[in-house]
Amino acid sequence: MKIAVISYSLTGNNDALAACIAKELSAEQIKISTRKSMNNGAIMLDMLFGRTPRSQPGPEIMDKFDLILFFGPIWMGQVASPLRAYLQYLKKSPKRYGFLSISGGADGDNPKLRGELLKRAGAAPVLLLDQHIADLLPTDQKPERKDTSAYTITPAEAERLTNKAVEVIRNTF
Ligand SMILES: Cc1cc2nc3c(=O)[nH]c(=O)nc-3n(C[C@H](O)[C@H](O)[C@H](O)COP(=O)(O)O)c2cc1C
Known part of the structure; x- marks a missing residue:
């Protein structure tokens, strides 16, 4: 089985x-990179108006793979907009896909993810794993959005999150 890991990252965590x-x-x-650089203003507009930013390489890159594992941040409860073109491509060229994220989690889970993925890709993901920065931070005080959004995961944390994700992936396929 030929697997593609397709990642988009603004601040480095998901890459x-x-x-x-x-x-x-x-x-x-x-x-994946966007033609125009992303900032909070562009993110807000994409999320509010459902815009799909131009990103590269083109989604046809997925044609030669059997399974796609997408990685990207969650913004305002939704999958990061630069991944939209790739999800939409799966509607006309269906194949199995998963979505994994290291998101902030300051407000708890992101409950709308599964429904959004189903709507955009035309099929539910075979795997959905949203791990949270909030769970990596000290437990003595509740992390706020500003703490989680500014956080860069360490190599040791990346390894821990990877172990968990690989276990889930191997149990799924
Ligand atoms: C504008 C903005 C909105 C965000 N909204 C959410 C959210 O709704 N839920 C969440 O869990 N994390 C949210 N986050 C946190 C990011 O998902 C988190 O920082 C992620 O690790 C960033 O990934 P990256 O480094 O790969 O870009 C938001 C971050 C930004 C900048």
Whole structure:
């Protein structure tokens, strides 16, 4: 089975996690970048108006794989907008996919993810794993959004998150 790890990351966390997992699975990692740089204003507009930013490489890159594992941040409860074109492509060219994220988690789970993925890709993900930065921080005080959004995972944390994710992936396939 040929697996592609397709990652988008604004501040590095999801690319780092994707890189560790790709290595563990001996899968190819494809990093997505946007034509225009993303900032909080652009994120807000994408999320409010459902915009799909132009990203590269084109989604046809997925054609040669049997399984796609997407990695990316959660923004305002939704999958990061640069991944939208790839999810939408699966609607006309269906294949099995999973979505994994290291998101902030300051407000708890992101309950709308599964429904959004189903709507955009035309099929539910075979695997959905949303791990949280909030769970990595000290437990003596409740982390706020500003703490989780500014946090960069360490290599040791990336390894721990990878171990958990690889266990879930191996139990699924
Ligand atoms: C504008 C913005 C909105 C965010 N909204 C959420 C959210 O709704 N839920 C969540 O769990 N994390 C949220 N986060 C936190 C990111 O998902 C988290 O920082 C993630 O690790 C960033 O990934 P990256 O380093 O790969 O870009 C948000 C971050 C930003 C910048």
